Amino acid sequence: xxxxxxxxxxxxxxxxxxxxxxxxxxxxxxxxxxxxxxxxxxxxxxxxxxxxxxxxxxxxxxxxxxxxxxxxxxxxxxxxxxxxxxxxxxxxxxxxxxxxxxxxxxxxxxxxxxxxxxxxxxxxxxxxxxxxxxxxxxxxxxxxxxxxxxxxxxxxxxxxxxxxxxxxxxxxxxxxxxxxxxxxxxxxxxxxxxxxxxxxxxxxxxxxxxxxxxxxxxxxxxxxxxxxxxxxxxxxxxxxxxxxxxxxxxxxxxxxxxxxxx
Numbered sequence: 001x002x003x004x005x006x007x008x009x010x011x012x013x014x015x016x017x018x019x020x021x022x023x024x025x026x027x028x029x030x031x032x033x034x035x036x037x038x039x040x041x042x043x044x045x046x047x048x049x050x051x052x053x054x055x056x057x058x059x060x061x062x063x064x065x066x067x068x069x070x071x072x073x074x075x076x077x078x079x080x081x082x083x084x085x086x087x088x089x090x091x092x093x094x095x096x097x098x099x100x101x102x103x104x105x106x107x108x109x110x111x112x113x114x115x116x117x118x119x120x121x122x123x124x125x126x127x128x129x130x131x132x133x134x135x136x137x138x139x140x141x142x143x144x145x146x147x148x149x150x151x152x153x154x155x156x157x158x159x160x161x162x163x164x165x166x167x168x169x170x171x172x173x174x175x176x177x178x179x180x181x182x183x184x185x186x187x188x189x190x191x192x193x194x195x196x197x198x199x200x201x202x203x204x205x206x207x208x209x210x211x212x213x214x215x216x217x218x219x220x221x222x223x224x225x226x227x228x229x230x231x232x233x234x235x236x237x238x239x240x241x242x243x244x245x246x247x248x249x250x251x252x253x254x255x256x257x258x259x260x261x262x
Contacts, residue, residue: 005029006041008052083105101119153206154211178191190207212226226240
C-alpha cells in the first residue's frame with residue numbers, strides 16, 4: 001500500500017467518491033462521518049494523512065486538529081481541508097487552525113494525488129528526525145528546551161524566465177508586497193533576482209523558506225525554477241512557496257506549495 005488515509009465527511013456519497021479515487025492509487029482508506037469518529041479511528045489506526053472534506057458538524061477544525069495531534073503516534077499527521085468554496089479568507093482560517101494544506105475542489109485527480117503524496121512524504125521525513133521522548137531520557141537529552149529561537153531566513157526570488165514582471169507597475173506591486181511582509185514578520189527577508197549574476201551560485205545563505213514569483217505563467221515554464229531550487233545545495237532543504245496570480249494562472253491548482261518553517 002502507498003499509505004493510510006482517513007476521509008472525514010458527514011456525507012456518505014462524498015466519502016465513497018473519494019475512497020474510489022484513493023483506492024485506485026493503492027491507498028488504504030478509512031472513513032469517518034464525524035470528528036469524534038475520526039479521533040477514535042486515529043487512536044487505533046494512526047493514518048498517514050487525514051482528509052477533511054467538509055465543515056465538521058460536531059467540532060471546530062482547530063479543536064479537531066489539536067485533539068488529533070495530542071494522540072500518541074499522530075503528532076505529525078497532516079490534516080488536509082478540502083473545500084468547494086473558493087474563499088481566500090476560509091483558506092487562511094484553515095491554515096491558522098493547523099491545516100497542512102487547503103485544496104479547493106474541483107481538482108484533477110493527478111494534482112490531488114501529487115499533493116497528498118508530497119504531504120505524506122514530508123510528514124514521514126519530519127517524523128524520522130524526531131527521536132522518542134523515552135529515548136531522549138536514556139541518552140540524557142531530556143533537559144529543558146532552550147528559549148532562544150533564531151528568526152527564520154526567507155529568500156524572495158524572481159526566476160530567470162519572468163515575462164509577467166517586466167512592467168514597471170508589476171515591479172512596484174512586488175516591492176510594496178515585500179515591504180509590507182517585512183514589517184509584518186520577525187523573519188529575515190532578502191530579495192534575490194535569478195536573472196542577474198550567476199544565478200543561485202550568488203546565494204550565500206541557506207534560507208529556511210523560498211518565496212518564488214511565478215506570477216501569470218501561461219505555460220509550465222513558469223514552474224521550471226522549482227527543479228533548480230530543489231537541486232541547489234543552498235535551497236534543496238528549504239520550504240518553497242509559489243506566488244502565483246490567483247485569478248489568471250492556468251496552473252492554478254499548483255498555486256500554493258506550503259510548508260512549515262522549523
